Amino acid sequence: MKVTFSADELAFRDEVRQFFAEAYPADILDKNNRGIPLTRDDMIRSQKALHDKGWAGVNWPVEYGGTGWTPVQKYIFAIEMAEANVPAMVPFGLSMVGPVVYTFGDEAQKERFLPDILASDVWWCQGYSEPGSGSDLASLKTRADLAGDHYIVNGTKTWTTLGQYADWIFILARTNTDVARRQEGISFLLVDMSTPGVSVKPIITIEGDHEVNEVHFENVKVPIGNLVGEEGKGWTYGKVLLQHERANIAGVAESWYRLRKLKEQAGRSVRGAEPLSADRNFMRKLAEVEVELRALEYTELRTLAAVASGKAPGPESSILKIKGTEVQQAIDALYMEAAGYYALPFVQAQYEPDFAGEPVGEGAETQTSLKYFNFRKASIYGGSNEIQKNIISKHVLGL
């Protein structure tokens, strides 16, 4: 497959490159380069910088304030963003609920929610999974019972990423139990997190981070106007969203960036020792990952070409999800191997602004173990990789 860019596309690439080099907040890049965790405010500032430039709604149609970019421009943008080490956008508003609202919402919802999502003025989180309902999501038990002009929501959502920062949550809830298929009784609701009865409980993951939460709903009153689309159609809307989510999880551009950095690191001699690039076994493993990543990149380009001709990502996005996350985790493992003992100590306090002690390890390498453990999630979230294989066998291979 031959990939070449037109003169216009190259000019666009230069514009994006220049923006990240000159106009994007340098302090956020500096933090990201040094592996310092970003705060809620950093993430919002990052997205607002893109919004000010008109680049927040990468996939959104122009009529709702999106870029209207071609798939190739989006591809170039993703590469340049990764190469500049710009933090990924928080997906819940811009990539998840935004597209659901502009595709299936009514005019009042579009007017009310889309501008704030685009400007990152409102932080969203995703309320799909429940204790006992992850892979088998259609078994979810959270109920939304109609009472006059409100739904009364009761139930628990779990693994809610960055829910501690969120102003709003979009949920799948059961509005009808008297249906032939479980999926038919599920609706898509938008819930203000400040409504009485909503509470958020942290879940601390293996690397010691607070990234996910449990969100409880106890007799939460949700206006009927916050139902998106038709009652009972939430499963269909949720599935569209998941296909977009999966296609985005592949993270090809970020993996190229990380692999290139790893190669540079492997070529350096640390304290007079032989560089890691002299270790043929390590370099063989690195080459294997590179081959996988190149193959994934071309699969993604084929998907882009299909999207360019007007198709939705479809079940093929499951392939991107599996291979993308396998490559990410293989790169994490190589970083662990490369950093050796320096990967071990992760001292959260040294990334705090007022840290007065001696930093442990060599710069961003101390983030290696944090990233390694954190990214065990990649083969689980967005629907586990085993479930993606089921989807491929049924909907792609037709088995």
Ligand SMILES: Cc1cc2nc3c(=O)[nH]c(=O)nc-3n(C[C@H](O)[C@H](O)[C@H](O)COP(=O)(O)OP(=O)(O)OC[C@H]3O[C@@H](n4cnc5c(N)ncnc54)[C@H](O)[C@@H]3O)c2cc1C
């Ligand atoms: C860090 C993290 C962040 C997340 N963020 C969010 C979020 O913001 N919002 C949200 O709604 N959800 C979120 N999730 C939830 C995620 O989507 C679920 O964890 C995932 O769908 C798996 O569900 P489960 O954890 O209940 O595992 P289970 O469904 O209990 O699965 C356990 C194991 O069994 C396997 N398995 C289950 N069924 C089958 C089958 N039929 N065939 C083959 N293998 C099977 C699975 O692959 C898995 O290995 C997040 C998860 C993680 C880890």
